[in-house]
Amino acid sequence: xxxxxxxxxxxxxxxEIIKGGIDAARLLRKxxxxxxxxxxxxxxxxxxxxxxxxxxxxxxxxxEVIDNNESPVKAIKNKKNSSMVIGLNLLKNKEVDxxxxxxxxxxxxxxxxxxxxxxxxxDRPALASVIPTIKGGILLLDMGANTDVKPKNLLxxxxxxxxxxxxxxxxxxxxxxLLNVGxxxxxxxxxxxxxxxxxxxxxxxHFIGNMExxxxxxxxxxxxxxxxxxxxxxxxxxxxxxxTFFSVLKEEIKTSYISQLGGLLIKSHLKKxxxxxxxxxxxGAPFLGIKGVCIKCHGSSDASAIKNAILKGETYVxxxxxxxxxxxxxxxxxx
Amino acid sequence: xxxxxxxxxxxxxxxEIIKGGIDAARLLRKxxxxxxxxxxxxxxxxxxxxxxxxxxxxxxxxxEVIDNNESPVKAIKNKKNSSMVIGLNLLKNKEVDxxxxxxxxxxxxxxxxxxxxxxxxxDRPALASVIPTIKGGILLLDMGANTDVKPKNLLxxxxxxxxxxxxxxxxxxxxxxLLNVGxxxxxxxxxxxxxxxxxxxxxxxHFIGNMExxxxxxxxxxxxxxxxxxxxxxxxxxxxxxxTFFSVLKEEIKTSYISQLGGLLIKSHLKKxxxxxxxxxxxGAPFLGIKGVCIKCHGSSDASAIKNAILKGETYVxxxxxxxxxxxxxxxxxx
Numbered sequence: 246x247x248x249x250x251x252x253x254x255x256x257x258x259x260x261e262i263i264k265g266g267i268d269a270a271r272l273l274r275k276x277x278x279x280x281x282x283x284x285x286x287x288x289x290x291x292x293x294x295x296x297x298x299x300x301x302x303x304x305x306x307x308x309e310v311i312d313n314n315e316s317p318v319k320a321i322k323n324k325k326n327s328s329m330v331i332g333l334n335l336l337k338n339k340e341v342d343x344x345x346x347x348x349x350x351x352x353x354x355x356x357x358x359x360x361x362x363x364x365x366x367x368d369r370p371a372l373a374s375v376i377p378t379i380k381g382g383i384l385l386l387d388m389g390a391n392t393d394v395k396p397k398n399l400l401x402x403x404x405x406x407x408x409x410x411x412x413x414x415x416x417x418x419x420x421x422x423l424l425n426v427g428x429x430x431x432x433x434x435x436x437x438x439x440x441x442x443x444x445x446x447x448x449x450x451h452f453i454g455n456m457e458x459x460x461x462x463x464x465x466x467x468x469x470x471x472x473x474x475x476x477x478x479x480x481x482x483x484x485x486x487x488x489t490f491f492s493v494l495k496e497e498i499k500t501s502y503i504s505q506l507g508g509l510l511i512k513s514h515l516k517k518x519x520x521x522x523x524x525x526x527x528x529g530a531p532f533l534g535i536k537g538v539c540i541k542c543h544g545s546s547d548a549s550a551i552k553n554a555i556l557k558g559e560t561y562v563x564x565x566x567x568x569x570x571x572x573x574x575x576x577x578x579x580x
Numbered sequence: 581x582x583x584x585x586x587x588x589x590x591x592x593x594x595x596e597i598i599k600g601g602i603d604a605a606r607l608l609r610k611x612x613x614x615x616x617x618x619x620x621x622x623x624x625x626x627x628x629x630x631x632x633x634x635x636x637x638x639x640x641x642x643x644e645v646i647d648n649n650e651s652p653v654k655a656i657k658n659k660k661n662s663s664m665v666i667g668l669n670l671l672k673n674k675e676v677d678x679x680x681x682x683x684x685x686x687x688x689x690x691x692x693x694x695x696x697x698x699x700x701x702x703d704r705p706a707l708a709s710v711i712p713t714i715k716g717g718i719l720l721l722d723m724g725a726n727t728d729v730k731p732k733n734l735l736x737x738x739x740x741x742x743x744x745x746x747x748x749x750x751x752x753x754x755x756x757x758l759l760n761v762g763x764x765x766x767x768x769x770x771x772x773x774x775x776x777x778x779x780x781x782x783x784x785x786h787f788i789g790n791m792e793x794x795x796x797x798x799x800x801x802x803x804x805x806x807x808x809x810x811x812x813x814x815x816x817x818x819x820x821x822x823x824t825f826f827s828v829l830k831e832e833i834k835t836s837y838i839s840q841l842g843g844l845l846i847k848s849h850l851k852k853x854x855x856x857x858x859x860x861x862x863x864g865a866p867f868l869g870i871k872g873v874c875i876k877c878h879g880s881s882d883a884s885a886i887k888n889a890i891l892k893g894e895t896y897v898x899x900x901x902x903x904x905x906x907x908x909x910x911x912x913x914x915x
Contacts, residue, residue, distance in 0.1 A: 379828060389761055392769035426724055426812040434727035434809045458813045459820030474769045477761040478793045478810050482817040485794030490825055493714060493856065497849045507845025514832045514839045521828065 246276060248558050249341040252283030253310040253328040254348025256545050259283055262347060263291040265551025270300040272552075277559055280341055282307045282328040307331045310348075313544070317351030321359055329353065333360040336537040343538035343558040345529060347546040354390050357535045364567070366574030369398045370534025371473070372541060373406060375414075375527035376483060380464030382527055384410050384419075387473040388480050390532065394472040396439035399423070400447060404573060405533040406468040407450045412564040413531075413557070416467050422456035424471035424479065429455070436472065444470070449573070458482075487522055528557030534570070538562050581611060583893050584676040587618030588645040588663040589683025591880050594618055597682060598626040600886025605635040607887075612894055615676055617642045617663040642666045645683075648879070652686030656694055664688065668695040671872040678873035678893040680864060682881040689725050692870045699902070701909030704733045705869025706808070707876060708741060710749075710862035711818060715799030717862055719745050719754075724812040725867065731774035734758070734805050735782060739908060740868040741803040742785045747899040748866075748892070751802050757791035759806035759814065764790070771807065779805070784908070793817075822857055863892030869905070873897050 250266045252259045266279045273279070278301040281288045285306040292302065309327035311320040324330055329348055333356045336344045344361075346353055354372070363370055371387035386402045387394070403421050410419040423441060425433045430441055432455060444452040456466055458479055471479070498508035508515075520526065529542035529550070538561045542554050585601045587594045601614045608614070613636040616623045620641040627637065644662040646655040659665055664683055668691045670676045679696075681688055689707070698705055706722035721737045722729070738756050745754040758776060760768045765776055767790060779787040791801055793814060806814070833843035843850075855861065864877035864885070873896045877889050 379824060392761060424813065426727060426809060426816075434807075437809075458816035459823070461817070462820055462824040472769075474761060474772075475810055475813050478759065478814055479817050481761075481793035482796070482814050483821050485797055486818050486821040487825070488794070489714060489797040490822070490857075494850075494853055497853045498846055500849065504846045504849045507842040507849075510842025510845065511833055511839045514835065514842075515829075518829055518832045522825075 246559070246562055247278045247280050247341040248343045248345065248555055248562070249280040249282055249305070249332045249335055250551070250555065251328045251332050251344070251346035251348055252281045252288050253307070254346040255542065257547060258347065259287060259291060261546065261548045262551050263288060264295055265546070265548035266555065267292065267295045267297040267300060267302070268548055268552040269555035270297065270302050272556060273301065273559055277301065278303060279555070280305055280335070282332045282335075284308060305331060305335065311352045313349045315349065315352065317349060317355040318359070320349070320352050321356045329356055330360065333357060336539070337361045342562045343540065345540045345542060345551070345554050345558055347542035347544055347551065350389065350541060350544075353539070353541050354532065357532050357539045361535050361537045361539065364534055364536050364570050364574060367401055367405070367534035367570065369394065369401070370532055371402045371405065372530045373409060373533050374480060374530040376461065376469075376480065377522045377527065378462045378464030383461060383464060383466055384414065384468045385476055385480060386468070386470060386533065387476050388530060389473045389477040391473040393474070394436060396436055396443055399436070399440040399470050399472070400443040401534075403444055403450050403452070403468065403470045404447065405570060406470065408566055408569050408573060409531065409533055410467050412566045412569060413561050418451050419467035420453045420465075421450050421468040421470060422453055422466035424469050424475055425455035425457065427455065428457065440470075491519065526553060529554035531561060536567065538567065581894065581897055582613045582615050582676040583678045583680065583890055583897070584615040584617055584640070584667045584670055585886070585890065586663045586667050586679070586681035586683055587616045587623050588642070589681040590877065592882060593682065594622060594626060596881065596883045597886050598623060599630055600881070600883035601890065602627065602630045602632040602635060602637070603883055603887040604890035605632065605637050607891060608636065608894055612636065613638060614890070615640055615670070617667045617670075619643060640666060640670065646687045648684045650684065650687065652684065652690040653694070655684070655687050656691045664691055665695065668692060671874070672696045677897045678875065680875045680877060680886070680889050680893055682877035682879055682886065685724065685876060688874070688876050689867065692867050692874045696870050696872045696874065699869055699871050699905050699909060702736055702740070702869035702905065704729065704736070705867055706737045706740065707865045708744060708868050709815060709865040711796065711804075711815065712857045712862065713797045713799030718796060718799060718801055719749070719803045720811055720815060721803070721805060721868065722808040722811050723815050723865060724808045726808040728809070729771060729807040731771055731778055734771070734775040734807070735778040736869075738779055738785050738787070738803065738805045739782065740905060741805065743901055743904050743908060744866065744868055745802050747901045747904060748896050753786050754802035755788045755800075756785050756803040756805060757788055757801035759804050759810055760790035760792065762790065763792065775805075826854065861888060864889035866896060871902065873902065
């Protein structure tokens with residue numbers, strides 16, 4: 246198995262990306278190899294600095310980089326020598342089994358669709374991400390690939406999420422909820438009201454009804470289905486509140502000697518608490534519905550986040566869920 | 581000026597509602613009167629218990645109550661003697677100047693539309709709520725009245741929010757942002773992309789562009805415009821994360837003697853921190869676009885939240901912004 250990593254994608258590229266890849270290479274099963282894509286010499290230097298010799302690592306040269314400010318479709322079409330385009334082409338040609346990038350989300354999605362392509366029967370691939378909850382995590386999809394959806398898309402997200410959750414995350418009969426403004430069936434916008442009915446009538450999934458945003462961190466569902474606009478708002482709201490709370494709490498504790506002492510005494514507990522809600526522990530966001538394992542990491546990913554995404558990617562490939570998707574969605578009379 | 585209060589609406593009715601009303605009555609300007617709507621005897625008993633004699637308080641009898649599980653429109657049509665319907669009728673007939681309720685949000689909105697009515701030229705009234713930020717607060721609208729909107733509705737929300745923010749909250753030339761999945765103009769769903777253009781071209785407001793959910797608590801805008809579906813998700817996500825964080829932090833601190841001591845030392849700071857992000861400090865949610873001052877309080881409102889909503893209502897009436905809305909929206913060639 247070969248897992249390709251875009252060495253040039255993300256705010257901390259290439260240093261943290263390569264470090265993460267090397268850390269992962271030490272933990273991967275025998276026969277699994279990391280393929281870094283980027284400027285060969287630069288990558289070699291980082292591998293040397295991190296004592297990454299003798300690990301199952303290879304390099305594919307790529308001289309161009311797509312940055313966040315470029316128009317995604319144009320960048321994919323024009324920058325044939327970028328790490329992103331080369332990586333997705335390797336995936337398409339089955340020269341690698343997975344592609345991981347912390348680069349531009351727009352270019353990643355456009356490239357995955359244009360180069361690697363959709364699985365037949367899946368109208369709209371979805372980005373899925375685990376939100377940490379007090380009971381572990383909930384798989385949110387779509388988190389931003391589709392800002393406008395039809396009810397049928399939400400049903401397909403639910404089916405893909407269910408297969409992924411079962412096979413990759415190891416959850417039997419995962420509980421699926423629909424993100425909504427109220428618990429009752431009749432609540433919501435035109436799309437969710439219609440999607441509710443479709444979800445109720447789909448026998449292959451375990452739909453438990455609507456879920457309001459305030460309940461999510463309680464962890465009473467395994468999968469949360471929504472359009473990419475709301476999903477993105479939700480994810481970033483949780484991220485923003487968490488970040489702001491920690492920084493305001495820190496400032497507040499600094500205001501007196503007594504509270505500084507108090508802060509010291511709870512420091513290790515605060516760290517544990519912070520770790521509980523740390524996204525990067527849960528690996529990257531798989532782009533489900535693409536004909537290949539594509540994982541998008543947060544732009545601010547550090548080595549640890551990249552390492553976790555690679556390890557998740559290994560399971561993703563191993564469980565062969567692309568085949569499961571093809572089987573589920575290509576059936577006669579499928580969704 | 582008369583401010584009517586639905587004594588029977590909300591999880592803590594009537595006790596906390598009446599206590600909040602009495603607390604407000606002690607602070608209101610001369611000539612402002614509280615009108616409690618609900619079962620007269622019960623209200624009288626609460627007034628006595630809270631030593632509320634000799635305050636500017638009167639009572640209007642209402643024997644029925646609309647609860648959260650009823651169909652909003654049916655309840656409004658059938659329960660003519662409910663505190664909600666009687667209150668909205670008093671408002672419509674100008675026997676009171678404002679109506680405040682912590683009862684069913686659905687019934688409140690349906691009743692305000694059906695009984696009190698829309699201001700001409702405003703297609704969709706919007707519920708507005710202040711989200712506490714590190715710099716004070718941001719006015720979010722719509723927070724749930726309109727789950728499906730057109731770009732034009734978002735423009736009208738922006739204009740209403742701007743007038744309200746200026747006149748009631750005292751913010752000169754308030755900065756308006758559009759809730760979106762990215763900062764760039766071309767980001768978003770079909771509605772926000774179109775709304776962006778309308779907002780750019782409206783001379784009466786100060787539009788500063790798109791805002792992502794993770795930036796909201798930084799407080800760099802005064803008003804955040806969105807559809808009611810996303811607004812509701814956003815608001816409840818913030819609420820849910822805040823609640824979960826405090827309870828998990830509390831549990832975490834309890835796990836050792838040392839951290840318990842640490843917790844004690846930072847207790848007063850935690851309280852200050854919690855107060856900073858406390859919704860109830862900011863009063864209720866005005867339903868903007870209705871021909872009368874309607875304020876919806878959170879179902880779990882305590883006396884302090886009700887008191888704050890009443891005090892906000894007093895300013896709302898005094899500044900006569902209903903007249904400003906009528907003027908702005910009824911002009912020839914208005915929005």
